Amino acid sequence: MDIDEKQAExxxxxxxxxxxxxxxxLSNVVVEATSHPSLFAFSEILAVPNVIEV
Structure with missing residues (x-):
């Protein structure tokens, strides 16, 4: 599995x-995602309606 596939996963x-x-x-999920060493882009996560509401 290459880096792009792992990132997408x-x-x-x-x-x-x-x-x-x-x-x-939800704040715990956002902290976990932004702290994850293999993630470098967060736009998909930040576009989730629950995240936008917060």
């Missing part, structure tokens, strides 16, 4: 997590 995971969480638990 992580993004998909965090988008799904962000879609199912809200408020306090």
């Amino acid at each position: 992580h993004i998909d995971y965090f988008v799904k997590q962000a879609s199912t969480h809200n408020d306090a638990s």
Whole structure:
């Protein structure tokens, strides 16, 4: 699995997590995603409606 595939896999995971969480638990998902050593882009995660609401 190359870097792009791995990155896409992580993004998909965090988008799904962000879609199912809200408020306090959502902040933990965002912190985890932005702290992840293999993620370098966050636009998909930040575009999730739950994240936009916060």
